[in-house]
Amino acid sequence: MINLNPLQDPSVEFLNEVVSSKKKKKNEIPPFYKDRVIALSQIMLPAYQVYDVAFLQNTLHRVTASITFTSNQKNDLLNLYNYSSKPFIKLKNKIISRPNNHEVHTCQYCTINSINTLDHIMPKENYPEFVVHPKNLFPTCSQCNSYKSTKWMTNGVFEFLNPYLHYLPNEQFLFANINYVNDTFDVRFYLGNPNHLIPSYLFDVIQNHYRNLHLLERFTNESYKVISEFDNSIQGSLTTQSLDNSLNSARASIRLNQATFGFNQFENILKLELCNGLAFRQYCQVSGY
Ligand SMILES: [Zn+2]
Structure with missing residues (x-):
């Protein structure tokens, strides 16, 4: 966003x-x-x-x-x-x-x-x-x-982010949990403000916005398409380099993407978790890559 x-x-x-x-x-x-x-x-x-x-x-x-x-x-x-x-x-x-x-x-x-x-x-x-x-x-x-x-405000708190006026933080507040179980990726998104770097009034609005628009569920529904694209691109680069190197180049392109789309774009969050977490490595091992 x-x-x-x-x-x-x-x-x-x-x-x-x-x-x-x-x-x-x-x-x-x-x-x-x-x-x-x-x-x-x-x-x-x-x-x-x-x-x-x-x-x-x-x-x-x-x-x-x-x-x-x-x-x-x-x-x-x-x-x-x-x-x-x-x-x-x-x-x-x-x-x-x-x-x-x-x-x-x-x-x-x-x-x-x-x-x-x-x-x-x-x-x-x-x-x-x-x-x-x-x-x-x-x-x-x-x-x-x-x-x-017709939702707008409840008890003085905005129900939605206003992308003209709410300055979107450069801190990560959207996170993904990915497990590879029974040959399937199980993806859950969640919101967090772990180091309290985002002011609490703004984090309240962020939480309202994501809940009202059902964003976490909608991201999960979209995630299989993103994982499949990510998998194809990693498999492509595995023909010329190791898994570690392929994941490093993926990280570099995600970082470039963050500069344009911010730190909380769900596709980037998902791909970063695939690069850094265990699930994708387990999948590669099971698939014999
Ligand atoms: Zn929309």
């Missing part, structure tokens, strides 16, 4: 872009949708300012819903969001771009699936005024988005 940069342009500009992209429909009777949302966007300006200031000060947990909308107004607002429309695709492309023409196409909530939607960090159902606030939108996969649902 890596931090991504939010949109740098003024948030209100994005709201105006979305509103102006709406077209009057054939046979629509007044008051027209476009006119209704233009009026609503004016009402929302102070709330946008509150969000932007809280975002800058990293105090989003203090932002409360300040406007009461009728159910028709709320519907109008929710209809502003449309992932496949031009302003949102443009926004997503800006957020996923990294230096040197790199783009992040994997959901950074889970680091498993491809991005195919935008999550509303403060849920749109409870905070319709932020339905198209660009700093409230984060590119994710639909699986994470549906697990997230």
Whole structure:
């Protein structure tokens, strides 16, 4: 998981872009949708300012819903969001771009699936005024988005990491336990903060995030594919070098990968454990490598 940069342009500009992209429909009777949302966007300006200031000060947990909308107004607002429309695709492309023409196409909530939607960090159902606030939108996969649902905060603690604002630690907090039993790899992931180097408030949010998105189970389900790729690459290099040397080169490439994807990317954690633990060596011995 890596931090991504939010949109740098003024948030209100994005709201105006979305509103102006709406077209009057054939046979629509007044008051027209476009006119209704233009009026609503004016009402929302102070709330946008509150969000932007809280975002800058990293105090989003203090932002409360300040406007009461009728159910028709709320519907109008929710209809502003449309992932496949031009302003949102443009926004997503800006957020996923990294230096040197790199783009992040994997959901950074889970680091498993491809991005195919935008999550509303403060849920749109409870905070319709932020339905198209660009700093409230984060590119994710639909699986994470549906697990997230309308969860946001419980007793003042965030239920999810916010990859714009929670600075992700350079400390390892995701670990894997691998055993080789009955010709099979048994993989369990777990979270830990063994040396208490991660502040406890942040580790609480990390634990919430991984539990709510079922990440440990999802990593285990993905791990057989990763192990098989790892096995193929080690077997390939065993034609020219020893097992120890093959594992050393694997470690070196994992380290390079960590520089790009952080210290808690599940594939790297799994491969490092295969390099360092006993399970893979036992498998090699049993298989006669
Ligand atoms: Zn995801």
